[in-house]
Amino acid sequence: MTERAITWDARGGRGGSGAVRLLDQTLLPGRTEYLDVDTVDDLVAAIRALAVRGAPALGVAGALGVVVAMDEAAREGRDRAALEAAVDRVRDARPTAVNLRWGVEQVRSLVDDGREAVLEAALDLAAADEAANRLLSRHAADWLQERVGHRPLRVLTHCNAGLLAASAWGTALGVVRELRTRDAVEFVYADETRPLLQGARLTAWELAAEGIPHAVQVDGAAASTIVRGLVDCAVVGADRIAANGDVANKVGTLGVALACREAGIPLLVAAPWSTVDLATPDGSVIEIEERAGEEVTAFGGTRTAPEGSSGFNPAFDVTPARLVAAVATERGVVEPASGDRLG
Numbered sequence: 001m002t003e004r005a006i007t008w009d010a011r012g013g014r015g016g017s018g019a020v021r022l023l024d025q026t027l028l029p030g031r032t033e034y035l036d037v038d039t040v041d042d043l044v045a046a047i048r049a050l051a052v053r054g055a056p057a058l059g060v061a062g063a064l065g066v067v068v069a070m071d072e073a074a075r076e077g078r079d080r081a082a083l084e085a086a087v088d089r090v091r092d093a094r095p096t097a098v099n100l101r102w103g104v105e106q107v108r109s110l111v112d113d114g115r116e117a118v119l120e121a122a123l124d125l126a127a128a129d130e131a132a133n134r135l136l137s138r139h140a141a142d143w144l145q146e147r148v149g150h151r152p153l154r155v156l157t158h159c160n161a162g163l164l165a166a167s168a169w170g171t172a173l174g175v176v177r178e179l180r181t182r183d184a185v186e187f188v189y190a191d192e193t194r195p196l197l198q199g200a201r202l203t204a205w206e207l208a209a210e211g212i213p214h215a216v217q218v219d220g221a222a223a224s225t226i227v228r229g230l231v232d233c234a235v236v237g238a239d240r241i242a243a244n245g246d247v248a249n250k251v252g253t254l255g256v257a258l259a260c261r262e263a264g265i266p267l268l269v270a271a272p273w274s275t276v277d278l279a280t281p282d283g284s285v286i287e288i289e290e291r292a293g294e295e296v297t298a299f300g301g302t303r304t305a306p307e308g309s310s311g312f313n314p315a316f317d318v319t320p321a322r323l324v325a326a327v328a329t330e331r332g333v334v335e336p337a338s339g340d341r342l343g
């Protein structure tokens with residue numbers, strides 16, 4: 001199984017001068033194919049189609065997208081204003097995950113230092129993300145073993161927050177990987193995560209490849225799985241964490257959080273600090289991406305709902321801090337439900 005869903009191919013692209021290499025996640029688990037992306041149009045399309053997805057991975061895509069924009073501007077003889085507009089298009093390709101904007105802003109200030117400076121900064125950002133994910137996974141595993149117990153744990157996950165959603169290793173699945181190294185994973189219940197099935201297709205692909213015992217369940221089963229006592233904790237990723245500890249994550253996370261509160265088990269959110277947005281005071285101001293209704297009214301390319309039915313398709317929801325037992329980042333663990341703030 002690949003360990004990286006997004007990399008820089010120095011010999012890729014139409015001129016052989018470099019391209020972003022993306023494992024096309026829309027085709028997993030059935031097909032393993034890569035996209036060679038050297039234009040802003042193709043990168044924006046890949047982000048919007050979720051060929052590349054997941055907050056930390058979007059941060060890397062945003063940073064490398066500045067290099068793509070610079071190379072394309074040089075190839076096409078475009079001026080600085082056109083370059084900045086192209087970089088803005090990468091930044092704005094999806095609204096909810098703060099990492100995309102963060103990744104772009106981290107490197108665009110280096111444009112005047114040249115393309116190699118921007119590329120080096122983008123690659124450093126990717127390496128730092130992997131290191132952060134491995135460290136936050138250790139912090140999270142320590143917290144879970146202290147809070148829940150030093151025994152094999154039964155974990156519920158929602159969506160995909162694995163290596164496919166990051167530069168490598170993963171966040172929520174990074175925690176599962178860390179627990180596995182401690183012989184502390186008994187079983188994982190993976191929510192399928194309608195409508196695009198990031199859980200059934202991607203999380204299951206990662207868990208199966210590593211022989212981690214798991215089952216895919218429909219999203220509607222999550223609450224009863226939790227309330228019936230079949231899991232010890234829920235561990236999820238995040239797309240944006242507000243200063244007060246409110247968490248934007250894949251739609252359905254709020255339901256998982258409410259069930260965890262009802263069952264008295266912890267919801268732990270695993271995310272690098274780049275997902276924390278201190279400029280966002282609370283979850284009420286986080287823009288929730290509304291995706292095409294056709295993703296809901298069709299399945300596998302076949303329309304399921306009647307022609308007269310529209311689809312309501314918010315891609316994320318916001319879990320209030322009072323339902324978040326822990327947020328684990330590379331800086332440590334805070335407990336929003338206990339009153340801790342991120343900033």
Ligand SMILES: CSC[C@H]1O[C@H](OP(=O)(O)O)[C@H](O)[C@@H]1O
Nearest residue numbers: 053054055159161165237249250
């Ligand atoms: C490690 S962050 C992953 C995060 O991103 C996912 O959203 P999408 O698949 O739409 O990019 C989901 O919210 C995951 O929790």
